[in-house]
Amino acid sequence: MTVLDVQSVTKVYGEGAATVHALRGVSLRVQRGEYMAIMGSSGSGKSTLMNILGCLDIPSAGRYLLDGVDVSRLNDRQLALVRNRRIGFVFQSFNLIPRTSALANVELPLAYAGVKAAERRRRARVALDMVGLADRADHEPNQLSGGQQQRVAVARALVTEPALVLADEPTGNLDSRSTEDILGIFDDLHAAGRTILLITHEEDVAARASRLIRLFDGQIASDVQQERVLHEPV
Ligand SMILES: Nc1ncnc2c1ncn2[C@@H]1O[C@H](COP(=O)(O)OP(=O)(O)OP(=O)(O)O)[C@@H](O)[C@H]1O
Numbered sequence: 001m002t003v004l005d006v007q008s009v010t011k012v013y014g015e016g017a018a019t020v021h022a023l024r025g026v027s028l029r030v031q032r033g034e035y036m037a038i039m040g041s042s043g044s045g046k047s048t049l050m051n052i053l054g055c056l057d058i059p060s061a062g063r064y065l066l067d068g069v070d071v072s073r074l075n076d077r078q079l080a081l082v083r084n085r086r087i088g089f090v091f092q093s094f095n096l097i098p099r100t101s102a103l104a105n106v107e108l109p110l111a112y113a114g115v116k117a118a119e120r121r122r123r124a125r126v127a128l129d130m131v132g133l134a135d136r137a138d139h140e141p142n143q144l145s146g147g148q149q150q151r152v153a154v155a156r157a158l159v160t161e162p163a164l165v166l167a168d169e170p171t172g173n174l175d176s177r178s179t180e181d182i183l184g185i186f187d188d189l190h191a192a193g194r195t196i197l198l199i200t201h202e203e204d205v206a207a208r209a210s211r212l213i214r215l216f217d218g219q220i221a222s223d224v225q226q227e228r229v230l231h232e233p234v
């Protein structure tokens with residue numbers, strides 16, 4: 001079943017002498033349950049593509065269908081709903097809210113979704129437990145290591161149980177041990193049938209995905225299915 005259907009999408013920023021053609025005709029289909037890595041040099045269009053896939057931005061031309069729905073037909077409120085209900089985002093800089101407990105950070109997407117306080121708390125604890133941070137629920141971001149902060153960010157992305165997880169260099173700021181923690185969580189999500197798209201600059205991170213596309217200058221330069229390298233837990 002096709003979850004993401006990208007049809008000849010282009011993205012142009014700016015105008016006149018400042019025009020940047022960030023995407024030049026990208027077509028891509030992603031099936032439910034795929035774990036796809038996106039590589040490509042700086043400026044090749046990776047984040048631009050992910051922002052469109054995550055309904056954070058719109059194409060200049062071409063079509064993008066999410067679960068068969070042309071997102072260009074949705075209004076801002078509907079787009080916000082799609083983002084909140086269907087998509088979990090993880091960024092390189094963890095984007096946690098300072099001076100706010102890990103638990104409250106994880107609860108936030110549920111608050112936007114209108115889930116009641118007790119239920120929010122319960123589900124946030126389950127998500128924190130999933131990333132191995134049940135014992136850090138009351139810690140604020142500045143009381144957590146970088147790897148732990150990213151795991152809180154992953155818990156926040158997962159708390160709504162999104163079908164689609166979009167991660168833009170989630171391990172870019174992490175050491176090898178914390179990278180392994182995050183990739184282990186993604187392995188579990190993949191095994192549970194979630195669709196995952198992960199941008200990375202690291203070949204060994206990309207090797208964990210079941211499919212790898214490489215962008216070059218706003219176009220897909222290669223698209224290969226990968227033999228999964230299975231990792232033993234450390
Ligand atoms: N808001 C914007 N306004 C103008 N140009 C932009 C904007 N966002 C991105 N660009 C340009 O579009 C191109 C693609 O940028 P994008 O952020 O998608 O690259 P990337 O592959 O994610 O790079 P990196 O690996 O450095 O994160 C770049 O040339 C960039 O300068």
Ligand SMILES: [Mg+2]
Nearest residue numbers: 046047048168
């Ligand atoms: Mg980027």
